[in-house]
Amino acid sequence: MADTNYDVIIIGSGPGGYVTAIRSAQLGLKTAIVEREHLGGICLNWGCIPTKALLRSAEILDHANHAKSFGLTLEGTMKADVKDVVARSRGVSARLNGGVGFLMKKNKIDVIWGEAKLTKPGEVSVGKTSKPIVEPQNPIPKGVKGEGTYTAKHIIVATGARPRALPGIEPDGKLIWTYFEAMKPAKMPKSLVVMGSGAIGIEFASFYRSMGVEVTVVELMANVMPVEDEEISKFARKALEKRGLKIITEAKVTKVEKAANSITAHVETKDGKVSQITADHLISAVGVQGNIENIGLEALGVKTDRGCVVIDEYGRTNVPGIYAIGDVAGPPMLAHKAEHEGVICIEKIAGVPGVHAMDHRKIPGCTYCNPQVASVGLTEAKAKEQGRDIRVGRYMFNANGKAIALGEDNGMIKVIFDKKSGELLGAHMCGAEVTELIQGFVVAMNLETTEEELMHTIFPHPTLSEMMKEAVLDAYGRVLNA
Amino acid sequence: MPINITMPALSPTMEEGNLAKWLVKEGDKVSAGDVIAEIETDKATMEVEAVDEGTVGKIVVQAGTEGVKVNELIAVLLEDGEDAGAIEASGGGSSAPAKPEADKVPAVPASSPAIEVGAKAATDPLPAPKAADGGRIFSSPLARRLAQLNGLDLKALKGTGPHGRIVKRDIEAAVASGAGKAAPAAAAEAPKAAAAPALATGPSADQVLKLFDKDSYELVPHDGMRKTIAKRLTESKQTIPHFYVSVDCELDALLALRTQLNDAAAKDRDGKPAYKLSVNDMTIKALALALRDVPDANVSWTDEAMVKHKHADVGVAVSIPGGLITPIIRRAEEKPLSIISNEMKDYGKRAKERKLKPEEYQGGTTAVSNMGMMGVKNFSAVVNPPHATILAVGAGEKRPVVKDGELAVATVMSVTLSTDHRCVDGALGAELLAAFKGYIENPMSMLV
Numbered sequence: 001m002a003d004t005n006y007d008v009i010i011i012g013s014g015p016g017g018y019v020t021a022i023r024s025a026q027l028g029l030k031t032a033i034v035e036r037e038h039l040g041g042i043c044l045n046w047g048c049i050p051t052k053a054l055l056r057s058a059e060i061l062d063h064a065n066h067a068k069s070f071g072l073t074l075e076g077t078m079k080a081d082v083k084d085v086v087a088r089s090r091g092v093s094a095r096l097n098g099g100v101g102f103l104m105k106k107n108k109i110d111v112i113w114g115e116a117k118l119t120k121p122g123e124v125s126v127g128k129t130s131k132p133i134v135e136p137q138n139p140i141p142k143g144v145k146g147e148g149t150y151t152a153k154h155i156i157v158a159t160g161a162r163p164r165a166l167p168g169i170e171p172d173g174k175l176i177w178t179y180f181e182a183m184k185p186a187k188m189p190k191s192l193v194v195m196g197s198g199a200i201g202i203e204f205a206s207f208y209r210s211m212g213v214e215v216t217v218v219e220l221m222a223n224v225m226p227v228e229d230e231e232i233s234k235f236a237r238k239a240l241e242k243r244g245l246k247i248i249t250e251a252k253v254t255k256v257e258k259a260a261n262s263i264t265a266h267v268e269t270k271d272g273k274v275s276q277i278t279a280d281h282l283i284s285a286v287g288v289q290g291n292i293e294n295i296g297l298e299a300l301g302v303k304t305d306r307g308c309v310v311i312d313e314y315g316r317t318n319v320p321g322i323y324a325i326g327d328v329a330g331p332p333m334l335a336h337k338a339e340h341e342g343v344i345c346i347e348k349i350a351g352v353p354g355v356h357a358m359d360h361r362k363i364p365g366c367t368y369c370n371p372q373v374a375s376v377g378l379t380e381a382k383a384k385e386q387g388r389d390i391r392v393g394r395y396m397f398n399a400n401g402k403a404i405a406l407g408e409d410n411g412m413i414k415v416i417f418d419k420k421s422g423e424l425l426g427a428h429m430c431g432a433e434v435t436e437l438i439q440g441f442v443v444a445m446n447l448e449t450t451e452e453e454l455m456h457t458i459f460p461h462p463t464l465s466e467m468m469k470e471a472v473l474d475a476y477g478r479v480l481n482a
Numbered sequence: 483m484p485i486n487i488t489m490p491a492l493s494p495t496m497e498e499g500n501l502a503k504w505l506v507k508e509g510d511k512v513s514a515g516d517v518i519a520e521i522e523t524d525k526a527t528m529e530v531e532a533v534d535e536g537t538v539g540k541i542v543v544q545a546g547t548e549g550v551k552v553n554e555l556i557a558v559l560l561e562d563g564e565d566a567g568a569i570e571a572s573g574g575g576s577s578a579p580a581k582p583e584a585d586k587v588p589a590v591p592a593s594s595p596a597i598e599v600g601a602k603a604a605t606d607p608l609p610a611p612k613a614a615d616g617g618r619i620f621s622s623p624l625a626r627r628l629a630q631l632n633g634l635d636l637k638a639l640k641g642t643g644p645h646g647r648i649v650k651r652d653i654e655a656a657v658a659s660g661a662g663k664a665a666p667a668a669a670a671e672a673p674k675a676a677a678a679p680a681l682a683t684g685p686s687a688d689q690v691l692k693l694f695d696k697d698s699y700e701l702v703p704h705d706g707m708r709k710t711i712a713k714r715l716t717e718s719k720q721t722i723p724h725f726y727v728s729v730d731c732e733l734d735a736l737l738a739l740r741t742q743l744n745d746a747a748a749k750d751r752d753g754k755p756a757y758k759l760s761v762n763d764m765t766i767k768a769l770a771l772a773l774r775d776v777p778d779a780n781v782s783w784t785d786e787a788m789v790k791h792k793h794a795d796v797g798v799a800v801s802i803p804g805g806l807i808t809p810i811i812r813r814a815e816e817k818p819l820s821i822i823s824n825e826m827k828d829y830g831k832r833a834k835e836r837k838l839k840p841e842e843y844q845g846g847t848t849a850v851s852n853m854g855m856m857g858v859k860n861f862s863a864v865v866n867p868p869h870a871t872i873l874a875v876g877a878g879e880k881r882p883v884v885k886d887g888e889l890a891v892a893t894v895m896s897v898t899l900s901t902d903h904r905c906v907d908g909a910l911g912a913e914l915l916a917a918f919k920g921y922i923e924n925p926m927s928m929l930v
Contacts, residue, residue, distance in 0.1 A: 356642070356651075421631060423624050423650075448622030448650050 006032045008346065009124050009152035011116040011295065014041020015048075016326030016338025017158035018100050023343050025107040027350040032110040032150060036129040038138050039100040039111070041160055043335040045093045046134065050183055051203055053089035055368050058210035062370060069407060080211050082188045089183065094138055101141040113144040118157075118296035121321045124150045130294075134180050154321055154349050157309060158342065159295060161288035161327035169195070169256050169284060175263050176256065177283045179204070189213055189280035193265045195253050197224040199367040201285030202240075206369035209245050216246040216277055218253055218267055225367060229379035229428040235412055236430045239371050256282055290328040313357030315345030323349070337363050364442045366435040371411055374438035377426030377445060380416055389419040393475025395467045397431045399482050402462040408432035413471040415441070422450030427471075433464055440468055451476060485534050485559040489543075491552045492521060492528045493840035499523045500548045500706055501556060510538045512559070519545075519556070522706050526807075526843070527836035536561045621648035628653040629662075637785075638662035707805040707836075715864050722783075723903040726862050727911040731922040733878040733893040736764055739925045743819070757820035761878060761895075762798070762852050766822055767928050769850055769873055770794035770814035772917035779914040780847050782868040783905040789868070797849035797869065798826060800833040807833050808866060810846040819928065854878060860896040870902040871914070895922070 007029040010017045017033060018040065024031040038045045057080065064078040104111050114126040126147050163178040165171060171178045182204050190213065194205045197219035205215045217224065223233035224240070224247060237247055248267060254274065255266040264278045290308040302317045302324075303310040308331075309317055309324035316323055325345050326338030340358055347355045364376040383390050397403040397411035411431015418425055427441035444454060454472045459465050473479045489499065502522040512518055513535040521528050539560035543550055550556065619636050621629075625648045629636050634653060639662045641648035656662040704712070740759050747755035773780040773794040782789035794815045797808035809829035811822055832838050848870070851863040854877040863874040878895040885892075897918070901911040921928050 354642070354644070421624060421627050423627075448624035450623045450627055453623050 004148060004150045006030045006110070006150065006152040008032070008154045008156065008349070009034065009112075009116075009150055010156045010158055011124065012041060012158035012160055012291075012326075012328075013039045013100065013104075013111070014158060014160045014326060014338065015043045015335040016160070016342045017041065017156070018103065019339040020156060020158065020325060020342030020346050021109045022103060022107050024346045024350075025109050027346065027352065029346070029350060031107075032112055032145070032152070033104065034112045034114065034116040034124065034126055036113070036115045036131060037133055038097055039104070039141065040093075040097050042162075044096050044100065045138070046180055046183060048335055049096055050089040050093045051179075051207070052368060053092040054085060054183070054207050055203065055210075055370075057085045057088065058207045059370065062210050066407065080188070082185055082211075085211075086184045090136060097138045098141075104141075105143070111141060111144040112146070112148075112150060113140055114147050116295060118155060118300055118302075118322065119149070121300065121319060122151055122153060122155070124152065124155060126150060154323065156315070156342070156345060157295065157297070157317075157322065157324040157328055158326045158338070159291040159328045160338075161290050161333050163284065164287045164289045165284065166195075166253075166286055169253060169282070171284050172258075175258050175281055177281050179283075179285065181281075182283050191279035192216070193218060193253070193263070193277055193279045193282045194285060195265075195282060196220075196285035196287065197226070197247070197249075198285060198287065199225070199365070200288075201283065202367060202369045204283055204285065205245055206240065206243075209240075209243055210370065214244075214246075214279070216248065216279065218251050218265070219247065219249045220252050222250055224249065225373060227365065228367075228373055228375055229414060229426070230381060231414060232373060232375065232412070232428045232430050236369070236371060236373050239410055239430070240369065243370065253282070288327065288333055290330070292328060313344075314348040314355070315341055316348075332360075332363055332365065334363065334365065362442065362445050364438050366438065368435060371408075371431050372434045373430050374434040375426070375428040376438055376442050377424070378416060379426060379428065380414075383416050383418075383425050388425065390425065391417045391419050391475040393417070393471045393473065393479070395471040395474055395479070395482065397464075397467065400464060400467050400470075402464050402466070403432065405462070406432060406464075413437075413467045415468075415471045415475055417451055417472075417475050422452065424449065424451070424454070427468075431464075437465055437468060440465060484539055484564060485536060485561065486555050487518075487530075487532070487557040487559055489550045489552050489554045489556050490521065490530055492523055492526075493844070496523055496552055496840070498549045498551045501543050501545055501550050502527055504541060504545045504557075506538050508538050508541055512536065512538060522836070523840065526838045526840060528839070529837075532559065534559060534561075537564075539564070619648065620646060622650065624650050625653050632657050634662045636662075705804060707807070711805055714866065718864050718867055722865050722867065724862075724865060725901045725903040725906075725908055725911060726898055727901070727908065727915050728860065728896060728898040729915050729919055731895050731897060731919045732883070733761070733895050733922065736761065736922055736925040737878070737893060740764065747820075757823050759819055759823050760826075761854065762850070762875075763819055763823040763826060764925065764928065765852065765873070765875055765922070766796050766798060766811055766814055766826070766850055767817075767819055768918050768921035768925075769848060770796050770811075770817075771921050771928060772914050773848060774815040775917045776910070776914045779871060779901075779906050779910050781870050781905045782847065783870060783902055788905055791847040794848065795846045797843070797846035797866065798829070799849060799851040799863075800830055802834045802836070807836075807838060807843055808846065808849055809833055809838055809843050848872065850875060854895065860898060862898050863900050865900050865902050867902070870905045871911070872900050873918070874898045874900065 008024045008031045010021050010033045013033050013035040021031050021033045043049060061078060061080055064074060067074045112126050115129045116124050116126050119125045128147060163171065169176060173181055179200055188211055192208050192213055192215045194201045194215060194217045197217050201217065202225055205217050209215045223230055224237050225233050241247060248269065250270040251267050253265045254268045257264040262278055262280055263282050264276050265282055266274055266276055268274045292304050292307060292309060297304060297309065300319055300322065302319050302322055309329050311317055311324050311329045315325045315329065323345050325341040327333040329341065344355055344358055361377055364374065367373040380392060393415045395413045398409040403409045403411065408431065411434065414428045415424065416426040417423065424441065424445050427438065429438060451472055454469065459469045470479055470481060492499065500522040501519060503520040506512055506518045512532040514533055516532045517529045518532050519530040521530055536559040538557060540558040542558065543556040620641060621636055622643065628650060632653065634656055636648055639648050639652055639656050642652055643649035740761065744758055747757050749755050777790065780791045780794055793813045795810050795812045796814040797810045799806050799808050811825055814822060829838065846869055849866055849872040851872060852875040853861060854875055857877050860876045861874050863872040865872050874897065876896040878893050880891050881894040883890055883892045883894065899911050899915050
């Protein structure tokens, strides 16, 4: 009889779940993880990672198209082969998916394959996967445990989220896509309507635009990427439009008519005017919702709210012994938030001293469109809304040596300080590689530096990062190169 | 209307106390002035008197409850004609909100400059603060700046960041709770207000207990006094660099004078003398006069300034069941021996009953710890801040001494002065002790 009793069982092996499992094992807890479809979850198989692979292909294509400005002549033409671009993206996911399997084995974490259901506190029953598997499916790792009843003192729900569907505009997998279909086009469409301009929508819009597709983005709010600082959103919008992206804001798709090989979206703007846009496909990117159904939460009385499990600052639900982390536990639905939430949760369970609740203000966000957008902390509007007396500093890419040398001189960095205490309240960026730059400010915020320490920090020359210091200096009227 | 009886503040610094004992029970009639309960604070047991008359309707906090916050509801008194139902009706059964009284909040120093950040701040960063022992206090830059803006003393705060680093949330918590206000410099209370820096902790209870068999001991929970002794003396030994100076004093002249003075004491009708001096009383007086003569040693340490006291307030360690307490003879340098002696008798009696008032044992500028009556030859005492010195007194015993090159017998008492080296250096301590020895060996000088 195989051992089916654990200290911790984690349901879902996305970035939140598998990282929590590793930390759990590191803390000496006997750990199992249940997965029904693919190790690594959406992030690694259908989200963060494969889209970055697609966008890399797009970026190289963009560079090639500008080869002449770098003094390079391309003999013949550079063109994207959809099949190979998608195959590379799938290959990247497959490699990392295998990597998660290796990590589970290395940390002696049992992988239980199937669909989990909480039957009673401390007990999980694992049955056959009933959800239709999204193809292509990575092979099921060897040596996994199968269906059965498993027990654990602590059960962590990390079931993630799935695309939200608007009534009447439900994705059909053929004409109306979600990110699943958008990630593996069989052939390159000529035109697309992207509904929603959050990170997912705008990244696909940017990718397909680079691939030469006519793309129209429809956004309900006043600005694209509505969670970002307004100034950055407007800056990004201008840059995206310069690349030929059509963007309609304060508008909604009221109806989608389907023809044999095209859709016609009815787009109603704020003033009540309705226009019709015909395209090959519509990508529905109106957000994601937590996977809270069919895992036995209702029967056990686990509290949920607006499609997410309600947790306290340490991932505890209202039912002792049941925890939730990541997307299923509420926004922001980001992989790095899930990972950190999981680590806090399991460390609290293990009684690690000095565990503190996550500071939601210090969760960075990155969008990998061209140009990239990255941010952490309060936007200018939010800071003012909170009644903060602030100082704002800005620096433009067109005054930075490295940016000009790279041929990436369109971008900006904006920082927001509390006037009185010098606390760094927020940092917002748009431009080349800003998704790699933002971490400097995240570290600064986490170490609670004030403007002084940032001004005393030596930034290497020539780098894009120098702009971060210049933006800080600008906030205090001391900018050097502007 | 039922009358709420709340936990009284027995001293300005009291935040909580233990409800030691109820002297009334529900249904008892009380009138104003009746003692209804005993409250145990860190060092004393105090009586709580009823301020109104009525019937005890409900005892909310049971006897033996520890850590009852000041202003918390402890009982409800019913007026004539009211029954217990009135308690519920008036909402009296629930805990009254603890309202901090404005005059009990320590004042923020007026000089708490708002920092104008920018060019100046950038060239003049806030220095990392030092702990009382000169060690570094780990704190985030933002925490340092917020502490300055809020007039907080980082030394008084406990960090919850990595490795005990003081971070923003600790400052926010301190601001919310009113803890850690920076002490006004040079105020006599300063050493008390500035709480201890993060102290190293000893082994945990579990670590200690697992060294012994389960049934080989019994556990006696600490009372307030035991906790205070542990806290203050640990703090003292961790923050005060102790320095010790010893000297032998010949007592024969003092003993002779004592006999003479005691014989001369006026007697009342019952034949009870007006005073009966002890060697200890004379030791107190000698130390007080020595401090008057060597005023540089009559000091207290604060990080900002030397607190130079104008009078010698001498604490006297009194051993009592379960611990000790140090009542203070104020202005001992001005008081005749008879007064010192009678004050000590009163203090000693009330100390044993744990009935001293906080103002009778808080403060002081030095202390005497006498174990002579227990036959101890010599020992070193632990400085009790805000004192800078403490004199450990051994037994007076006949010892061979050399006088004019000849062996002789004298009554000799060894004393050891412990000093806080931050404010009383070795030579200064020696000077103080020489002055003390002068009074002990020439005791007539204490009378003029």
